[in-house]
Amino acid sequence: QKEVEQDPGPLSVPEGAIVSLNCTYSNSAFQYFMWYRQYSRKGPELLMYTYSSGNKEDGRFTAQVDKSSKYISLFIRDSQPSDSATYLCAMINQAGTALIFGKGTTLSVSS
């Protein structure tokens, strides 16, 4: 079993839709969870950062962590064409020594 599983998509939605992006993981040592957004031919940029289980909201974005199920999600409300990008989940252990990325999900929002 891979440490982090993320469906690569592509995922295509109309403008205004609610988008749900997900990752599952196998290592219970992961404590910090991140979502990065990567536009075509650019480096990844940090979008959301959460610690342990729970929800975190930032504007149209909500990150959700369920450690009991080893499942994390990123929700995008009122999606915009500018949200079209690849979204990578990442997670790290308590000591900060093991950072693992998912393969990324490619999202396309059409106007």
Next chain:
Amino acid sequence: ETGVTQTPRHLVMGMTNKKSLKCEQHLGHNAMYWYKQSAKKPLELMFVYSLEERVENNSVPSRFSPECPNSSHLFLHLHTLQPEDSALYLCASSQVEPGAGNTIYFGEGSWLTVV
């Protein structure tokens, strides 16, 4: 000015060439990284430097040679590369503090094509 700056942004090199990628971080971080990003694959960690010392080398071929002269600068020296080494090479930095997470900030990347 972005926090992590990489040069060159694009590089085409022959298999017998020697070139270097450069990275500079302006965030005051104590760790720097090289990642490789190929199509359809997860980001692959290549090298980690913490406090200017190499702490991780994930079985990277010797044709890739990192150098970290100080906490703000990181180089990746390239020689006798193969076409399969063509990829986006990302530099990143972070402030490593055990127990406080380790948020990584990436540069824009250097697109490398080996011909």
